[in-house]
Amino acid sequence: MHLTKLKRGFYNRDTIEVARDLLGKYLVRVDHGERRIGRIVEVEAYLGPHDLAAHTSRGITPRTRIMFGPPGHAYVYMIYGMHYCLNLVTQPSGHGSAVLLRAIEPVRGIHGRTQGPGLLCRAMNIDLHLNGCDLLGKDLYVAAARQPQARFGIVRRPRIGVDYAGHWARRLLRFYIKGSPFVSRP
DNA sequence: CTCCGGATTCGT
DNA sequence: CGAATCCGGAGT
Numbered sequence: 313m314h315l316t317k318l319k320r321g322f323y324n325r326d327t328i329e330v331a332r333d334l335l336g337k338y339l340v341r342v343d344h345g346e347r348r349i350g351r352i353v354e355v356e357a358y359l360g361p362h363d364l365a366a367h368t369s370r371g372i373t374p375r376t377r378i379m380f381g382p383p384g385h386a387y388v389y390m391i392y393g394m395h396y397c398l399n400l401v402t403q404p405s406g407h408g409s410a411v412l413l414r415a416i417e418p419v420r421g422i423h424g425r426t427q428g429p430g431l432l433c434r435a436m437n438i439d440l441h442l443n444g445c446d447l448l449g450k451d452l453y454v455a456a457a458r459q460p461q462a463r464f465g466i467v468r469r470p471r472i473g474v475d476y477a478g479h480w481a482r483r484l485l486r487f488y489i490k491g492s493p494f495v496s497r498p
Numbered sequence: 499c500t501c502c503g504g505a506t507t508c509g510t
Numbered sequence: 511c512g513a514a515t516c517c518g519g520a521g522t
Contacts, residue, residue, distance in 0.1 A: 356505070365505070367518095375518060393515030395506050412505055430506050473505055 313419075315340065315349075315455035320448060323383035327402040327409040328485070331357040332466060334400070335489050338455045339416055341436040348436055350416030350426055352454070354488035354495045356471045358399070360408045365477035368408030378444045380408045386452055388433070388443040395430030396439050400447060400454070414472070414486070417494040428496040465490030472497060 315338055323330060334352050341348040358366035358379075367389070368376045378387045379401055387399040387410050399410035416426045416436075424435045433439065438452070447453045468484040475481050488495045 358505075367505080370519065373519070389505085390517070392504060392506050393517070397505060399505085414505085428506070471505070476504085 313338075313349075314458040316458055317448065317453050317455045320382075320384040322454075323400060323402050323447070324404060325402065327357045327359055327411060330400075330402045331355045331411045331485070331487050334411060334413075334454065335466060335487060336461055336464060338419065338457065339413065339436070340453050340455055341438065342450055342452070343437050346421055348421040349419040350422055350432070350436065351419055351494075352413060352415075353417050353492040354413075354415035354486070356412040356414060356487070357485040358410050358412060359485070360403075363409075363477075364480045365471060365474035366408065366410075376408065379410050381405055381444075384447045386438075386442050386445040386447060388438060388440055388445075390440060391430065396433040397429040398433055398436075398438050398442075415488070415494055415496045417492065427494055464492075 334355050337352050339350045361368045368379050372380050382405040383401050385401045387401055388396055391397055398413045402409045414429050416432055422435050425431045426435045445452050467488050467490050469486045470482050471486045
């Protein structure tokens with residue numbers, strides 16, 4: 313399959329548009345010369361400091377520094393002391409928004425399950441050393457297929473695991489490819 | 499410094 | 511439904 317790496321302008325847009333446009337794109341991880349590829353099937357948008365479910369709602373801290381930084385970078389954090397989550401920073405520097413990648417469909421070089429943000433990172437060997445990684449580099453990036461792809465429907469749902477966030481927990485900011493068997497929670 | 503709880507996953 | 515497991519952020 314012929315893939316074209318997305319440029320920074322793709323990420324420097326409205327976070328909800330980026331989230332929807334990431335569906336069907338390909339996450340590429342190059343690790344010790346090994347190339348792992350997964351098709352993105354499920355994402356969540358985190359809009360900025362006003363979004364009470366977003367880490368940036370606490371302001372600029374050592375952890376959220378990357379998420380407040382320029383678009384097109386990876387924001388990786390540890391959760392529950394044992395899993396990692398991968399986000400892609402969106403919009404101009406200072407905005408504090410990102411898209412969480414929740415599930416991918418294995419395409420190449422992937423062993424193990426990929427349904428859920430923690431499992432996705434495990435399968436792609438993504439951990440804190442990739443926090444702040446430039447998505448225009450060679451270790452980790454998103455690419456579009458050059459060949460036209462089959463069309464798909466998009467389902468909108470509330471985000472997972474953010475019940476503490478008041479009315480923000482009910483916003484429809486989770487997107488996934490309709491009918492995909494690789495979504496974490498259909 | 500201590501304390502609380504989490505953008506999860508797995509086993510009971 | 512609860513444990514695993516540890517660090518970030520907030521409060522003292």
